[in-house]
Amino acid sequence: xxxxxxxxxxxxxxxxxxxxxxxxxxxxxxxxxxxxxxxxxxxxxxxxxxxxxxxxxxxxxxxxxxxxxxxxxxxxxxxxxxxxxxxxxxxxxxxxxxxxxxxxxxxxxxxxxxxxxxxxxxxxxxxxxxxxxxxxxxxxxxxxxxxxxxxxxxxxxxxxxxxxxxxxxxxxxxxxxxxxxxxxxxxxxxx
Ligand SMILES: [Zn+2]
Numbered sequence: 255x256x257x258x259x260x261x262x263x264x265x266x267x268x269x270x271x272x273x274x275x276x277x278x279x280x281x282x283x284x285x286x287x288x289x290x291x292x293x294x295x296x297x298x299x300x301x302x303x304x305x306x307x308x309x310x311x312x313x314x315x316x317x318x319x320x321x322x323x324x325x326x327x328x329x330x331x332x333x334x335x336x337x338x339x340x341x342x343x344x345x346x347x348x349x350x351x352x353x354x355x356x357x358x359x360x361x362x363x364x365x366x367x368x369x370x371x372x373x374x375x376x377x378x379x380x381x382x383x384x385x386x387x388x389x390x391x392x393x394x395x396x397x398x399x400x401x402x403x404x405x406x407x408x409x410x411x412x413x414x415x416x417x418x419x420x421x422x423x424x425x426x427x428x429x430x431x432x433x434x435x436x437x438x439x440x441x442x443x444x445x
Contacts, residue, residue, distance in 0.1 A: 260286045262296055263420055267408045269383035271300065273323045274405060274419065276316075281402025287312065293372070302352075302364055302375040311372040318346045318376050322383040326406035329387050330395040343380050350377020400424040 263286070265271035275286040275296060287293045290307035293315055297304055307315075321342040325335035351367040352374040366374035385391055386408055393410040398419035405419040418425035 259288060259292055260284050262286055262299060263423070264299070265407065265420070266410070267382065267386060268300060268379055269322055269386055270326065270406060270408050270419075272296075272379050272383075273319055273326065274407075275319060276323075277405065277423075278402050279323075280404050287315070297372075297375050302366065302378060304366065304372050304375055305370050307372050314346075315372065315376055317342055318380060322379070322387075323406060325383065325387050326395050327397060327404075330397045330406050335387060343383055346373075346376045347380035347384060348377070350374040350380075352378045398424050400428060 263271065263274040263277065265274055277284045277286065287296055290309060290312045293312050294304055294307050321339040324339040325343060328335045328339075350373050351371070353365045353367075355363045355365045357363055364375075364378050368374075386393075386395065391408075393408045394414045395406055396409045396414075396416065398405045398407060399417040400419075403419060403424050405424075407416070407419040409416040418428065
């Protein structure tokens with residue numbers, strides 16, 4: 255059954271990986287967390303394991319996701335984040351009770367207050383979004399150059415000139431489209 259669900263896009267930043275659970279927003283949108291169980295799966299992949307998720311909780315998660323997307327998009331364009339998005343991100347950040355834990359190996363882990371606490375996991379994501387949008391981390395928020403995508407992503411490349419949210423998908427598709435367009439042009443000129 256699970257194989258029928260769209261794969262996750264695994265980015266390096268928690269908040270923008272989360273917004274990438276809905277892709278092709280400007281084209282034929284692909285929902286990558288279509289069921290509560292898929293959100294549980296996604297959270298586990300990102301070190302925020304919860305045992306279960308209700309329909310209300312996934313709706314909540316999607317509301318946070320679209321708020322982060324709206325705020326990150328505005329920031330990437332040099333504007334202030336919309337007030338409604340700010341309100342939801344802040345509410346999610348304040349509602350959770352996740353604690354940062356240092357492992358014996360010296361890595362950070364998140365401890366949620368209970369195994370069913372999706373709210374705690376969402377607060378960690380909201381907090382990550384705040385640090386990116388507030389400009390606390392080294393990098394730059396940018397929008398994917400693909401016209402059907404326009405995802406907000408966090409560019410940590412040295413030159414800060416990354417154009418696509420994901421090189422393996424949007425970047426590749428764009429390259430292929432250019433290649434095919436070039437071939438068509440060449441074919442046309444020999445006729
Ligand atoms: Zn993209």
